[in-house]
Amino acid sequence: MENLSPRRSFLYVPAARPERFAKAAMSGADMVCVDLEDAVSASGKDAARDAALAWFKEPSATGGPERLLRINALRTPAGLADLAALVQSEAAPDGILMPKVEAAEEVRIARDLLAARQPKLKFHVQLETTRALEACHEIAKAVPEVASLVFGGFDMAAGLRVEPAWDTLLYARSRLVHAAAAAQIDLLDMPFFGLDDEAGLAEEAKRAQRIGFTGKTAIHPKQIAAINAAFSPSTADIARARELIAKYEAQDQAFVVIDGTILEAPVLARLYRTLAIAERIGA
Numbered sequence: 001m002e003n004l005s006p007r008r009s010f011l012y013v014p015a016a017r018p019e020r021f022a023k024a025a026m027s028g029a030d031m032v033c034v035d036l037e038d039a040v041s042a043s044g045k046d047a048a049r050d051a052a053l054a055w056f057k058e059p060s061a062t063g064g065p066e067r068l069l070r071i072n073a074l075r076t077p078a079g080l081a082d083l084a085a086l087v088q089s090e091a092a093p094d095g096i097l098m099p100k101v102e103a104a105e106e107v108r109i110a111r112d113l114l115a116a117r118q119p120k121l122k123f124h125v126q127l128e129t130t131r132a133l134e135a136c137h138e139i140a141k142a143v144p145e146v147a148s149l150v151f152g153g154f155d156m157a158a159g160l161r162v163e164p165a166w167d168t169l170l171y172a173r174s175r176l177v178h179a180a181a182a183a184q185i186d187l188l189d190m191p192f193f194g195l196d197d198e199a200g201l202a203e204e205a206k207r208a209q210r211i212g213f214t215g216k217t218a219i220h221p222k223q224i225a226a227i228n229a230a231f232s233p234s235t236a237d238i239a240r241a242r243e244l245i246a247k248y249e250a251q252d253q254a255f256v257v258i259d260g261t262i263l264e265a266p267v268l269a270r271l272y273r274t275l276a277i278a279e280r281i282g283a
Helices: 019-025 042-056 076-089 103-113 132-135 136-140 154-158 170-183 197-212 220-230 235-249 265-281
Strands: 011-015 033-034 066-070 095-098 122-127 146-151 187-189 216-217 256-258 261-263
Touching: 011 019, 011 220, 019 033, 019 042, 019 216, 042 066, 042 076, 066 122, 066 187, 076 103, 095 103, 103 122, 103 136, 122 136, 132 154, 136 146, 136 170, 154 170, 170 187, 170 197, 187 197, 197 216, 197 220, 216 220, 216 261, 235 256, 235 261, 235 265, 261 265
Parallel strands: 011 033, 011 216, 033 066, 066 095, 095 122, 122 146, 146 187, 187 216
Antiparallel strands: 256 261
């Protein structure tokens, strides 16, 4: 089976609250992102950065989430300081989330600066502006280390001069689905801000899954269960994926019809992701 990491749920935790890091890692989220950007005041950036990097020096729990660091935007002094600290750090997260990216060159610059010291680092790119939306295809393929696009829908809505609702942002979401699918990377939806509206969260997560998102970001641990459920395959889906993959791997054609299903690279990628999630949830 291909080595795929399920990325159904992505939980933000403020870098200024290190006492929450371990709890976030135990939330059931597939990804935990320590946030140095929006969640930290300008005066608290240095202390929060030190706390975050100290946590990444601690070993990850077996079967635990991917651990990410949301740095500040590359065009800011704080973002440059974040990169410099990562270059010097003996330990690193599994990946970084780059906010407010508007051009592929930003990702290439960050990768070039960090590659020698942190060669296994993955890049997750947050698209939040109209310029980013226009350049999303190039950004998605900026470097091979790009693992996902993350939809910054709240800021995007402001840029598009609309309310941050499902219908007003459907065009933006659909464009990102196209870009992520073409680059064969994951795509994570914006957070749902109604913390006490579990039904609304479940509905929005399922809508995102149906149009091609592979996961959704969250701002509170209590949102993780609903998100994981929306992006997890059913028992029948898992059994079907196992059967089709076994039959596909038992023959030597790249393009073949098995049990009425056309199997080729893009279809196989979806089936392998289903099995990766099944392994994650013990199904």
